[in-house]
Amino acid sequence: MANVPEDLHYSKDHEWIRVEGNIAVVGVTDHAQDALGDVVYVELPKAGDEFAAHESFGSVESVKAVSEVFTPVSGEVTEANDALQDEPEKVNQDPYGEGWMIKIKMKSPGELDSLLTAAEYEDFTKAETE
């Protein structure tokens, strides 16, 4: 069973968000990394790039697939996890920790309300796999 930490927000695109003040840290869930398989490359935006909610901010590649990743909230990127350039496998090994992807300065924190709780996300993935 995939790990779904209680303290995070989740999107239906399988991203998670950790709120730190007005900054949202974004990554992909354990469920998503498992479905992707061995991640071999992560393409991320630069600090300063702006995205609307649900817009694609980059992509994650496995050996034989490419998946886009979407930011659940709108705002400006303050930092991208450049360590993933050299060690994309962190996305598999530690999706909620060292595998984080971007930090984004939230434009409308109200968007968080529309995201899923851990329990809702668990139900969502269960329904999706069935």
Next chain:
Amino acid sequence: MRYIPNSPDERAQMLHQIGASSIAQLFESIPADLRLPEHLKVPAALSEIEVLAGFDRMAARNAAARRVSFLGAGAYSHYIPTIVDHLISRSEFFTAYTPYQPEISQGTLQAIFEFQTMVCQLTGMDVANASMYDGSTGLAEAVLMAERITRRAKVAVSSGVHPQYLEVIDTYVQHAGIEVLRAEIDGKTGQTLPGAFDSLDDQTAAIVIQSPNFFGCIEDIKALADKAHAAGALLIVAVTEAMSFGLLRSPGACGADIVVAEGQSFGVPLSFGGPYVGLFATRDKYARQIPGRLVGEAFDKQGRRGFVLTLATREQHIRREKATSNICTNEGLIALAATIYLETMGKKGVQEAALQCAQKANYTAGRIKALEGFSLPYAAPVFNEFAVRGPVEAKGLLARLAREKEIDGGIELSRFYSDRPNDFLVCVTETNTREQIDGLVDGLKTLSHAL
């Protein structure tokens, strides 16, 4: 049909086994009105003897294949070591598919890895792919790649690029929203001067040149690279005569960002224009934008080294319309021929062949220049090919030279440029003997007087 193993009886048995009553039944999913009512209007089957006789007859109509030749312009006659054709004719190479199953394709994969390595060494670049169709399509793909990297929509292309390559670029970019600007070569030197790109703006993705260029002139790649980089653009260098890598400073060492080349000079017969092989190389930082297949090193659980197709997410079968190119099948066997050629000739052989080309071309140019009425229109140094301006129309002169002296003495430039009736291109390689060269010079002398 002798290529089909199952006999009519065996086929009848197989039909019975799958519960079908006739061969026709197998095609019932094709609506009746779409099934051909009668046989195709192609000839009845011929025996091996008849097929060969037919091709021999047609081959005999190709007089040019038997002539002493000084033709170049993108396809070159070089010596091909005997073992090249022998080795590429091994079943294991020529009847294998694309190496998608690495455990049983290591022969092909290792050969491509060696090919990629030597393309990098020759071009002076970091990373090379497993081949493109040829030099011309490789160059067009390089232009598209430059647009992807820079997100700029103009390219400035030297008129010293092979005219057919220019046409291919135009075809490839016509719906890509890329504007192609031409930069004229200098009338005196025959080179593309950096000044031709003075109007370069911040919307220019790349400068595209060929060196040696179509007229044989060696370009100052370093100066052009500096010019491109000053505007934030890339420099794309095309090489149609790959043998020049044996002698000339590599485009990579001169600052090129993408290098494409026609690899036909490396062990590939002329064969009326193909199949040839495109070499494609770039800098490490652009590796993920490269079109086509890449082979990389990999290890199994026991730590044994092998090779696999890698970074496949760039390609059409995964990224579909967002792929770096639509290319799938490339020129695998021809890349293998080039690999075998380069390994057989080796470091010294490639250097010596290149040096002989330059020496013989220099000798030829000197002798033709000394003929009355003949001149060399361009002052730039050349490798093994150069433009000649004759006293009479080149087309007629060359036609008589072929007919009367059995020499294909060059390619008239009027085929590509209507305003150059008297000019022609002469190419000399290590395969041309002094006797042939002297014959060419004598022929030009006598026939130009006679006309």
Next chain:
Amino acid sequence: MQERGGHGVPPLQSDVAINMTATNITKVTSHPSQNEQLIFERSQPGRAGYSLPQLDVDEVPIDQIIPQRFQRDDDLDGMPEVAEVDVVRHFTRISTWNYSIDLGLYPLGSCTMKYNSRLNEKVARISGFANLHPLASVEEAQGALEVIYQLEQHLAEITGLPGISLQPAAGAHGEMTGVMIIRAFIDARDGEGASANRRTMLIPDSAHGTNPASAHLSGFTVKTIRSTSEGLTDLDHLRELCAHGEVAGLMLTNPNTLGLFERNIKEICEIVHDAGGLVYMDGANMNALVGVARPGDMGVDVIHLNLHKTFSTPHGGGGPGSGPCCCTEELERFLPVPRVVKNSKTDSPHVAGQSGDTYRLDFDRPQSIGRVKAFLGNYGMMLRALSYILTHGYDGLREATEAAVLNARYIANGMANDYDRPYVAPPMHEVVFTDKRQSRKGVHTLDIAKRLIDYGFHPMTIYFPLIVPGAMLIEPTESVGHQELDQFIEAMRSIAREAIEDPELVLNAPHTTRIGRLDEAAAARKPVLRWKPKQAATAT
């Protein structure tokens, strides 16, 4: 992290031995032909494999010919130095690590791995063709043009489409050519302004990846058409998509990549034509149709062929191919330049020493999409394909199609009890199965494919088409006898049993190859795409 392999270090140590469990015989693994290194690791300064004649012209100091700043200053560092016999052994050894058609069944779906005749190879090497320069004057290359002309005539008859260009170098290149022709037609018909609203290319979800990539190159936006549960194009969905008005065309493979003939093809073409679009057919699967049915009769406007599939020119480990583009008379004016045309008896210029028909190159095609390649295409492949057609004749071409379909049907029948077949309709020249039953035991398509190697067969196409989870697409072609088909079927059935009884055996396959499954993820994370000389390697 442990150093793996490395430069100059043989990948297998002599003290490592594989324990052959069945017989308990140990295999010596320092075996030279199993451990052939990279040529660069074999290189020894001073070895040479070539000989050239002495330079017979007066030598001039090279600096006088080419200024030093234009000369290489790296002495071609890193290029190998080996003797001729080194090269022969090197390539002979590594060649034995390849599977090939000549070794046996190569059932890659959609790839048509049929026998490559040696006669065709001989024809391509006739010196009158092999030594012919592509810019030789046409008067002196009449035979070469005759070959092109003849092949075009035969392909026109086979496809039912009279306009042919042999210039494209491979299937995807022919596709690009075909789609650009559609674009040119629409631009010419509607005018630049109006045609800008017609930029949608419809492509089924089961299509080859080259289709959308080629459409993109021509400036089209791709919309995906669903397949029905029967595995055919969903006509309702097609009508719905066509109703929007911006449809430029449809790219369809027929038989489709599930091996099924699109029996509604005429209606499909009508729907697209009525919507103002054209129909492009991917000819990858023509081996199911040659001599039996013709795309031109179905309403298709333009198609590419793969000479390296249907017409048996060798795949060569990934190419060269040749992808002729064939179209209707209406579209002919858009084909790439130049075209090969036959001179009529009256306007024929005198061609010295030539009897019979004469040919020329026609560059005067103002509506052409342009040139797609330097020179005239992969000519050597044209020679082989023409030889194939002449050797088969009309009877043989049809017989090959029939035998190919029968062989596929025989496999479909033979595997039916052991593997899930997602579409029940009888297949044409290829058949798709899945790993649905085996995956319950954790055995997936990749594992089945790898295990098949242990049985001495090359695997089928896997995970394609994308719409079939765990797809195994099998195309035997006509070049295989029924005993070998039985062996293949038995191998597949045996693997199905193993998947139940001993899944680990399948999961760890192959067991009999020189190397095991390679770590492709590690290879993609830190790509090593070339060998580097030792100093450079340690520096980075």
